[in-house]
Amino acid sequence: DDPIVIKGVGTWGSLTNYQKHEGPFWNEKIAAATNGMITGDIKPQTELGLKGFEIMRLLKLGVYDYAYGLPGYVAAENPVFEGGDLSSVTQDIATQRKVAEAYFPILEKAVAETYNAKLLQLYPFPSQMLWCKGAINNIGDLKGKKIRVYATTLGDFVEGVGGTSVTVPFAEVIPALEKGVVDCGITGTMSAYKAKWYQVADHAYTMRVGWGLAFGAMNMDKWNDLGAEKQAALKTELDKLTDAMWDETAKEDAIALDCLSGKKCDIGEKANMTLVTPSDADLKVRDQIASDVILARWAERCGDDCAKNWNASVGTIIGMDATKK
Amino acid sequence: MLIHAVIVLMGLVALGIPIAAALGWLALSLNFTFSSSPLYLALGDIAWQNSTEFLLVAIPMFVLLGEILLRSGIASKMYEGMVQWLGWLPGGLMHSNIGACSLFAATSGSSVATAATIGTVALPEVNKRKYNERLFLGTLAAGGTLGILIPPSINLILYGLLTDTSVPELYLAGFLPGMLLAGLFMLTVIIACTFKKSWGGTKVEVTWSSRIASLPGLVPPLGIFVVVVGSIYAGLATPTEAASLGVVAAMALAAANKSLTIEMLKGAIEGTMRTTAMIMLIILAAIFLNFILATIGLTQALTQFIISLGLSPFETMLMIIGFLILLGCFMETLSMLLTTAPLLAPIIIQLGYDPVWFGILLMVLLETALITPPIGINLYVVQGIRKSGRLNDVMIGTLPFVLTMFVMIGMLLAFPQIALWLPELVYSR
Amino acid sequence: MLNTLLTGCEGISKRLVWLGGILLIGAAFLVTIDVFVRKLFNISLAGSDELSGYAFGMSTSLAFAYAIITRSNIRVDAFYHLFPHWARIASDIIGLALLLGFMGLMAYLGFNLLADSYFHGSRSITPLRTPLAIPQTVWWFGLAFALATGGLILIASLVAVFQKDWTAIQRLVGVKSVDEQITEETVE
Ligand code: NA
Numbered sequence: 001d002d003p004i005v006i007k008g009v010g011t012w013g014s015l016t017n018y019q020k021h022e023g024p025f026w027n028e029k030i031a032a033a034t035n036g037m038i039t040g041d042i043k044p045q046t047e048l049g050l051k052g053f054e055i056m057r058l059l060k061l062g063v064y065d066y067a068y069g070l071p072g073y074v075a076a077e078n079p080v081f082e083g084g085d086l087s088s089v090t091q092d093i094a095t096q097r098k099v100a101e102a103y104f105p106i107l108e109k110a111v112a113e114t115y116n117a118k119l120l121q122l123y124p125f126p127s128q129m130l131w132c133k134g135a136i137n138n139i140g141d142l143k144g145k146k147i148r149v150y151a152t153t154l155g156d157f158v159e160g161v162g163g164t165s166v167t168v169p170f171a172e173v174i175p176a177l178e179k180g181v182v183d184c185g186i187t188g189t190m191s192a193y194k195a196k197w198y199q200v201a202d203h204a205y206t207m208r209v210g211w212g213l214a215f216g217a218m219n220m221d222k223w224n225d226l227g228a229e230k231q232a233a234l235k236t237e238l239d240k241l242t243d244a245m246w247d248e249t250a251k252e253d254a255i256a257l258d259c260l261s262g263k264k265c266d267i268g269e270k271a272n273m274t275l276v277t278p279s280d281a282d283l284k285v286r287d288q289i290a291s292d293v294i295l296a297r298w299a300e301r302c303g304d305d306c307a308k309n310w311n312a313s314v315g316t317i318i319g320m321d322a323t324k325k
Numbered sequence: 326m327l328i329h330a331v332i333v334l335m336g337l338v339a340l341g342i343p344i345a346a347a348l349g350w351l352a353l354s355l356n357f358t359f360s361s362s363p364l365y366l367a368l369g370d371i372a373w374q375n376s377t378e379f380l381l382v383a384i385p386m387f388v389l390l391g392e393i394l395l396r397s398g399i400a401s402k403m404y405e406g407m408v409q410w411l412g413w414l415p416g417g418l419m420h421s422n423i424g425a426c427s428l429f430a431a432t433s434g435s436s437v438a439t440a441a442t443i444g445t446v447a448l449p450e451v452n453k454r455k456y457n458e459r460l461f462l463g464t465l466a467a468g469g470t471l472g473i474l475i476p477p478s479i480n481l482i483l484y485g486l487l488t489d490t491s492v493p494e495l496y497l498a499g500f501l502p503g504m505l506l507a508g509l510f511m512l513t514v515i516i517a518c519t520f521k522k523s524w525g526g527t528k529v530e531v532t533w534s535s536r537i538a539s540l541p542g543l544v545p546p547l548g549i550f551v552v553v554v555g556s557i558y559a560g561l562a563t564p565t566e567a568a569s570l571g572v573v574a575a576m577a578l579a580a581a582n583k584s585l586t587i588e589m590l591k592g593a594i595e596g597t598m599r600t601t602a603m604i605m606l607i608i609l610a611a612i613f614l615n616f617i618l619a620t621i622g623l624t625q626a627l628t629q630f631i632i633s634l635g636l637s638p639f640e641t642m643l644m645i646i647g648f649l650i651l652l653g654c655f656m657e658t659l660s661m662l663l664t665t666a667p668l669l670a671p672i673i674i675q676l677g678y679d680p681v682w683f684g685i686l687l688m689v690l691l692e693t694a695l696i697t698p699p700i701g702i703n704l705y706v707v708q709g710i711r712k713s714g715r716l717n718d719v720m721i722g723t724l725p726f727v728l729t730m731f732v733m734i735g736m737l738l739a740f741p742q743i744a745l746w747l748p749e750l751v752y753s754r
Numbered sequence: 755m756l757n758t759l760l761t762g763c764e765g766i767s768k769r770l771v772w773l774g775g776i777l778l779i780g781a782a783f784l785v786t787i788d789v790f791v792r793k794l795f796n797i798s799l800a801g802s803d804e805l806s807g808y809a810f811g812m813s814t815s816l817a818f819a820y821a822i823i824t825r826s827n828i829r830v831d832a833f834y835h836l837f838p839h840w841a842r843i844a845s846d847i848i849g850l851a852l853l854l855g856f857m858g859l860m861a862y863l864g865f866n867l868l869a870d871s872y873f874h875g876s877r878s879i880t881p882l883r884t885p886l887a888i889p890q891t892v893w894w895f896g897l898a899f900a901l902a903t904g905g906l907i908l909i910a911s912l913v914a915v916f917q918k919d920w921t922a923i924q925r926l927v928g929v930k931s932v933d934e935q936i937t938e939e940t941v942e
């Protein structure tokens with residue numbers, strides 16, 4: 001058997017998932033773990049100047065053998081890709097992992113059909129929350145606010161709470177917040193800390209409106225070229241990597257929130273944000289919005305079969321139903 | 326790898342191949358020589374994604390804005406106003422040239438547009454008033470470069486896009502250095518004309534009443550500046566949206582000036598689209614080239630090489646500046662920005678320099694590149710507007726201002742606060 | 755025959771440029787309206803940024819043909835003017851051929867993208883959920899038309915080489931003279 005080289009593209013070079021996991025795994029660990037039978041070569045999309053949307057097509061075209069990305073973000077082709085990360089439906093990472101695992105076979109099939117790729121990993125980014133300039137004490141305070149979103153399902157959440165969804169490029173969020181072009185922005189906890197959103201935002205509403213659920217997938221032809229033995233070896237190592245990524249992200253949320261609220265911070269300067277935890281009443285309102293707006297609209301755009309699959313997998317875990325209204 | 330890249334690029338460029346094609350074919354040749362993956366297949370996706378990139382929408386908007394101001398006669402009224410207010414200084418209209426360029430720069434995102442617009446309205450004056458023609462041409466070519474340093478600026482938007490730096494911070498940072506550089510240009514003219522009185526031409530006769538009468542001509546460009554830059558800091562618009570506001574404001578001004586006609590708009594659109602199409606083709610090719618360079622590892626190789634030299638951060642910075650000045654002699658500015666910013670930004674951040682400050686330094690270096698021979702676009706622009714004479718006249722007349730730019734670069738190195746004071750004040754960084 | 759086709763292309767390309775310009779001015783107004791209603795009434799026309807991005811992409815590609823016809827490609831002519839006559843002609847023709855080759859690859863791969871968007875019914879992930887095949891079709895058409903126009907110019911200039919008609923070559927693909935640039939900037 002000849003050694004095989006896998007060329008990959010990772011997520012954001014400035015964030016932990018790439019720095020600690022995607023990068024070291026492919027550039028170093030996999031060669032060691034397989035005695036050099038599989039070696040990898042990966043760079044983050046940020047270094048390559050890619051925007052993210054093109055990544056799945058590049059995987060399909062064979063520009064890359066292995067690609068990481070966010071399904072709802074890179075896979076514009078089909079609303080089915082949004083199903084593992086619909087806005088606000090899960091509030092803790094243990095449940096989110098069950099959701100991801102339940103939805104895995106559905107995504108696996110869709111990835112194979114649409115992109116000729118083998119889905120091998122699903123893992124989360126630190127959870128997505130609302131970062132606001134001005135006080136937010138409960139979900140009702142979001143009404144009438146202009147909120148920066150980056151995906152359809154997040155827009156549905158914002159419209160569900162009576163806000164206005166605004167799309168602003170990531171690089172323009174800070175000035176937009178500062179000048180009141182938007183009142184709040186949605187992004188992950190660690191991104192909010194690293195991009196210094198705390199310089200302008202003073203309140204964090206810690207409802208988890210999304211998880212930034214990401215995937216790792218391999219070009220199907222390349223996967224088939226590996227042969228059974230290498231496939232098995234790679235799968236074992238990737239599963240270990242996936243576990244490590246879930247564990248790390250669970251910790252990252254807490255670290256980022258501690259830094260943002262100024263409790264303690266070992267990774268940089270302390271910020272001074274007020275964290276507002278959603279109350280039980282808030283979560284009740286959220287249940288209503290999730291079923292009336294977020295899930296209903298998604299079921300509408302995804303179609304009956306798609307919604308049925310979701311209800312039979314994710315739906316049973318979190319006790320919700322996606323039905324178009 | 327590096328040598329291959331330099332030879333292919335320089336060869337194609339020197340042979341007169343269109344820049345966009347040179348960058349594109351260089352990318353393809355690097356792909357086939359240094360990678361076994363079919364990286365070129367990404368071209369379709371890269372082209373589409375960047376063709377519709379919202380941050381780049383500012384490019385045609387700024388070009389269109391400039392075309393409307395020129396064709397509606399607003400630019401020439403502004404120039405007349407500047408003559409009234411700055412014409413008394415030693416060097417006369419040459420100060421009006423620099424002043425008008427600065428004011429126009431405050432409405433336009435492009436240096437070429439600035440030099441072309443002010444050049445068109447100013448050049449008829451040179452023979453009328455017996456100026457030293459070379460120095461007069463120099464003020465136009467050099468003054469025009471202010472277009473990318475004084476906000477708004479297409480190049481600062483592109484730098485922000487390529488390096489993830491905040492455009493509002495860059496705009497604020499460019500403001501003082503832009504004014505300072507305009508001041509240094511005027512000082513250069515004063516020194517030259519005190520030293521050699523005949524260069525200063527015949528004096529412009531102005532009265533206070535003619536000055537007051539010229540004021541309305543200065544209002545429209547200031548109005549556009551308030552709309553395009555003010556709307557950003559007033560929280561109305563993002564920098565990209567502000568460019569669109571500027572177009573609408575320019576059309577409103579042209580209408581108020583009774584010069585908003587279908588014919589005028591057709592001309593403005595043709596000029597805008599011709600420029601934008603060519604710029605975009607270069608941008609698409611350059612982004613594709615950057616993608617290939619990063620994927621085959623040339624980017625990291627260069628970073629590693631520079632770090633391996635073991636120079637101090639300041640020495641490295643001097644080396645980078647020297648390299649950019651040299652490159653600027655031969656390279657077109659936009660291609661230079663697009664190919665160097667993604668390579669250099671990570672290096673200078675690693676060295677501990679502020680990316681906002683480096684953005685401003687890079688703008689001054691790009692301005693220098695615009696007027697250093699043999700390849701300096703602003704030299705060509707000014708020569709192009711002139712009906713006769715040799716390109717040499719423009720080159721020689723611009724030389725003193727190249728030296729002034731070096732002084733400016735030195736000042737930015739010695740006092741980074743010139744650039745950073747305003748953004749630090751506003752964003753309490 | 756060739757000349758008739760070229761004249762036709764030139765007429766079409768100018769109209770495409772006006773169409774693109776109208777799209778662009780429309781985008782400027784849309785963004786302006788969005789900015790004002792957002793400030794005054796606190797509502798967002800969600801998507802003016804996205805739509806102006808499409809307007810930009812479409813208008814740019816619709817202008818490619820016009821840019822080629824008017825010989826607006828940015829070229830470095832510092833050495834070009836030192837070349838002997840035959841070398842300048844070679845530079846003109848090879849330059850155009852290389853440009854068309856690169857644009858052709860872009861158009862070919864762009865067509866794959868368009869076809870995928872069409873067959874998968876791809877939509878943007880923003881609240882607008884734009885069917886991507888629509889703007890991509892216009893964008894691709896602009897590229898294809900530019901290629902066709904450029905191809906005609908290339909054929910016409912090769913024909914001119916065989917007929918030793920040097921002025922025709924200069925008019926078709928040469929570097930613009932200073933006079934031509936002035937006319938362009940002041941008269942039109
Ligand atoms: Na400017």
Ligand code: NA
Nearest residue numbers: 653694697700
């Ligand atoms: Na130069």
